[in-house]
Amino acid sequence: MKRESGLSFDPKKDEINGIPEEMEFLPASDQKKLEKRSPKETALLVGLILGAALLSLMIGLLVWHFHFRPDNTIKKMYNGYLTITNKQFTEDLEDFDSEAFKQLATTVEQTLLETYMGMDSVAPHYVRSTVTAFSEGSVIAYYWLECRVPPEGAAELDEAIRAVSPFSGKSRSGGTKSLRISDLVVDSADPRRVKPPKDHTCAFDLHAVGGEMNTFSSPGFPNEPYPANVWCQWVLRADPHHVIELNFVTFDLESVCHNDFVVVYDSLSPIEKREITQRCGLYPPTNAFKLMSSRNVMLVTLMTDDDENYPGFKAEFRQVPKQRQCSKILQGSGSFSSPYYPAYYPPRADCTWVLKVDPPNHIKVMFNVFLLQNPDENNVCKDYVEINNRRICGEQPPMVELSNGSEMTIKFRSDAAESCRGFSATFEPYDASKPCPEEFACRNGRCIALDLKCDAWNDCGDSSDEINCKCTSNQFRCGTGLCTSNQWLCDGVSDCGDKSDEANCECEAGEMRCANGKCIPEVQRCNLVNECGDNSDEEGCSNTDMTVPCSEHTYTCKDGTCIRKKNAMCDGTHQCPDGSDEHDCNCGIRPYKHSRIVGGMDAEVGEWPWQVSLHFQDKGSICGASVISTRWLVSAAHCFQDERTIRFSDHTTWTAYMGLHDQHKLDGAQKRRLKRIIRHENYNPQMFDNDIALLELDRPLSFTSVVQPICLPEAAHDFPIGKNTWITGWGMVHEDGGLATVLQKAEVRIIRRRNCNDLLSGTVTTRMLCAGYLSGGIDACQGDSGGPMSSVEENGKVFLAGIVSWGDGCARKNKPGVYTKVSKFREWIKGHTGL
Template sequence: MIESSLKFDPKRDEINVLAEEMVFLPASNQKKLEKRNPKVVMLIVGLIIGAALLSLMIGLLVWHFHFRPDNRVKKMYNGYLNITNKQFTEELEDSDSEEFKTLAATVEEMLQETYTKTDGLAPYYVQSTVTAFSEGSVIAYYWLECRVPPEKEAELDKAVGALSVLSRSHPRFFSKSLRVNNMVIDRADPRKVKPPKDKSCSYDMHATPGTNSTFTSPGFPHSPYPADSWCQWVIRADSDHILELNFVTFDLEKICQNDFVTVYDSLSPIEKREITERCGVYPPTNALKLISSRNVMLVTLITDDNENYPGFKAVFRQLPKRKECRKVLEGSGVFSSPYYPAYYPPRADCTWILRVPPSMKVKVVFKVFLLQELKDGVCKDYVEINNQRICGKKPVLVLLGEGNEMTVKFHSDAAESDRGFSATFESYDANKPCPDEFACTSGRCIGKDLVCDGWNDCGDNSDEINCNCKEDQFHCGTGLCKSKFWMCDGVDDCGDNSDEESCQCDPEDMKCANGRCIPEEQKCNQVDDCGDRSDEKDCQHESMSVTCTASTYKCSNNLCIRKKNPECDGTRDCADGSDEQNCSCGFRPYKHSRIVGGVDAEIGEWPWQVSLHVKNHGNTCGASVISNHWLVSAAHCFQNTFGTKYSDPNLWTAYLGLHVQLELNDRVVKRDIKQIIVHESYNLQTFDNDIALLELSSPVAFSNVIQPICLPDATHSFPVGKSVWVTGWGKLKEDGYEAKVLQKAELRIIKRPICNTLLSSTVTSRMLCAGFLSGGIDACQGDSGGPMSSVEGNGRVFLAGIVSWGDGCARRNKPGVYTKAAKFRQWIKMRSGV
């Protein structure tokens, strides 16, 4: 009956079906149903609670190990260690060889055993990975990976550092099969971390005896290097050799945080073995040439995701390792840091014993001295003479010995090299150290006519001490004599500001609270020009609109702002951003560390410099690039003379990107001149309005050696005392020969009223006066029309002036005069559209 009642019959109606399906069975014991046994109930409850707790524990464990956020930080360290009971074999160069894999596994097992027993490190240890081997007996390079809570990072760094120190000072057995000492390990720069097993963009190379080998960044020279790349080149030489690496082309982004090349004296990218880290662009004349201390070198290229550049081309070769760097030199001669002018190698120690005749003493002159600066108050790389250690970057340095023999020692540490030094030595008579010249306390010899002339020619002011001031000089508080022309010009020439105190200021100047005078345009420029900040008090916000005057900068929306020289300074000051528009100028791709008294410029150091040639006569004038088809020069270059029509464009040829006269290469661009526009108010007698525009026959493409210079706004200020640079191929001295290599010299802007008292013609408000009253440095014939360049605080360069006229070349108290470019900004715009 029960069975049949569970069957479904579609013929029955719904109520009957439900009634038939509901069957109640009688209970066999009614009392048991009403009341269960307490023990059974407790057992059931216990089982339920236990199951719940077990489920909770399992859930917590699953969450902890699979779903809980891991806030530990991945920390990478890299380093190397010496295995003293193994010998290096050629097979260990190949990471795919069985010998490499076997030894790597043994080293990794040893490292794991060591680090998992090291206090402060063991809880965070993940793994160690060997990446390379080299001679020495065998040096193993490896990465160490740890994971540590953020609050424990410093503790972990300290533990790793302590282990490295202990290993170097206490060689010991780390395992049964390996004897290890000299372990160097340090925290890896996060920018330079790459998975150790990642072999993409990784190259292994070995120098070939007697030949040069080449490698380039990916894509060079046909395309820029790739974005977000991490490339490395492992370079080796034969045993008992070192490596010379020369970057013949180097063109990377100028910000090293984005794209950079690092070179290591190691096969592991460890900072303690970093030779140098570089970015930007270097010209062939200032190329990077690096030397290793042993037969391995590692080069890495790291880039970000934008603004990729051409990259580099590098050449390397192997050189025999010097067994000893010790020489005895007698009489006179030249000596230098190892491999100069290449960067000196790490871990170098050299000694020179200099000897002169017994009756004489030794003098050493360092003409170049470029060592690493002090670090933590200590010279890491240094030259040691007379128990004195010298480091850093020095101008001409002269040292005198106490007898006829001098010992010079050179030392470099394991990282960060520089160009080193070049020195000469000779004998001198202590009674007559400078025959027919003045002997400076520093050991330098200068002409007697330079003594007490108001200029620190010795470098230590010893030529200006105990002087009787002349009529055209005044006494500084320091006891020095200075030219009266420098009084109250806003520049501290005395060193104690005494030449700038209690000044009667000119009408166009502002008087500071301390009595100093500064140009009015320096007020409220966010620079403490007064020295007591009185020029920066009660100033409105620079970007706030102010009443327009002749000295305020006008934005494109016709509103004026107080800030001086706001154009192209990297800060948006105008509400419409017009002060930062059209700023593709004044950039010098190459970085570098006519000029009478000047020095050779580097290739591309002044990429707007143009050489103007009169056909069949060579360099005649200079000019500046202001756009891809316009140049600016001096009007007087194009004035007709008897027999020569200099105003004819067909007479001229422009050479852009030129460095050495008559040396044309693929960097130099030659253009004819389409038209010459001379300022209509140019005065042939006074040189007033001495400016001209030249249109090229066809546009030029900008490059590392051809760039436009920035044109200053009409309100742009180039204050008295500011340093500027003048360049050109003009005569090296009055009535002398012209320069073949582009020359550069640093000058100083001089007050116009002072120049008017010195020069034969009037210096108008449309001119700038610059030079040194002591003479010796100036522009000269052949420099006319070239640029006077002003490097602003952000590194951008503006055209301050155009070489115009002067009384002779580099005469004392005869500074040069330059066309003031800012006065002609609107004229240039109107005539050329630039």
């Protein structure tokens, strides 16, 4: 049987060249690929495949690293400036859109690029440099430097930027031009103060016009508050050889400088090393700060956060000729002061005065005002006056310096940063053998009346009038050898300076003795407040529960519970279980910030916003009062005591002025008539006991920056012996003198009632406070009656400690003033007013 297959072959078919004619071949292949591969070839093939895979993996990792992997570096911004010594400033360099600005900026940026990239410590982190402004001198270029650095390297980069000058006075090639660079100043920028260099929103370039006063203000002022989250800047320029005088005539920002603030720079770059001042809060117009630049440029910046926006500011500026020489030779007598006084002195001031008088006279220099920047944390003066080889800085009382001959050299230096009000001085010749004819010559050069020597009071200021004195029977000899009045013994204040007047003191009944000898009320022990000053009243206290049985010495909460802490009200700490000790605390606030003021005792506008001036008919201000709410005032009862022909008790004859500062400018105050007068029913006109009155206004007050209520103390509120308080008013400036026009202020010290009774014949009751200085010279006087005795607490709240009541004359020696003790009348006030 013949078997068939799928592939048949017929040997009878014709063959061509030995190959069957119908045989079909596939296309030819590479013969080497058809041969058997060697082991080396196989390994090579595998290697090629793995290499391609690794290459793909590396590419993927690189893509992930640069595009998807989180960046572990942080952006660091620096700002600064440099001087180009081989270029001259032209007016078109003020315009950042001009071709001249763009060309020079490009050249400077290229120079900065080449320089920083040539620094090993900076190059790995360098991103870019951006020029933002130019000014003259020859040309000063202001720029931002941006870097990116891992967080752990930020401090090292800061140090490298600050410590290394990349220019070293050499010429640098920048693009196609050569720049000669010097005076590099650069530092790390505060992140809050960084604005993108090319961002020109809310940016203004202003140039002073001749001698005119130019103005600018924050966005929206005065019609609406400044916007949230803004970074505004004002570039101020003056003509060559001039400087800028800047004065903030209105200034009202949020009181927390971390949130909203203005910074002024002696530069066009916001660099901390050239910061003149940083301000926030509210300043009165009488205390506006006037700032000076050292060159013809100044930068003002405003930064705000996202809430609590305020009215803002209005500023004036003008150009004034630059003082080319503040160093002088002065002959005979005269005066001198810090540059541009009373404006803030400019940064980088360098003055020398050589004072000369005819021999054999010596020179007496009297500094009437001295207000420089305080020394740093190492007690080194940054700004200072150098006199007699001694550097003096900070705030100093009026002082006298004497020369050792007929010539004297005085130097004044200020650094490149913050400035202050400066100083004013006079000088005159004096006979060294008779420095104070018919007066006592203090060692410090001051002259005082002869009867002030050995009066147990430091009238000279250096105690030289109290040295080698024989203490009287009414005086105590201190361990230092000085004498002090027996009235100051054991009052909690070290008048001797060595605490010897506070040693071995016997405390009165109900008091405890501190380890330092001070006596405090026993109820203040273990109340979590360091009344002793050495914490001995809080040592060994195991009971942390503040709740105690109620008494006249405890604070009563609204829920009826009582706590140990006597002065708990509005102290910023919740002590009551119901939190009532911190309720109704919108009082005792002074909205205005007050810079350091020297000279005289004029109060500033808004410094005592509860002060009231009471006018009777057409007689002007004859009494004072205090604002305690929108409708109520508190004053002294004796102000409303009728006389034979005058009815002071008639409420229709009185007008109250709130927010008043100057008696000649009544239009600036809130004016109200009285609805009724409530005198204390137990007022004793012979003893001035219970000398308190309430005044209801005919319509409510509006609380403003200059009208605010003072806090009323609770019955247990303690105003300790030795505490300094403030009295204010428009009364007589001295006994039998004229009335003050501008509100006056004086600081007085609370005196122990027992001691006060010894001085005032036993007429001081428990409802009175005694305060003043036994040396005299400081006191309330006629016309101040009814006004406040204000006590400033540690948290800044101000309480009405007393009401000006009576005294034996005004500012007499050993005759302190007497004040109604308001805490004794807290329930009486509440009963009539509901407050």
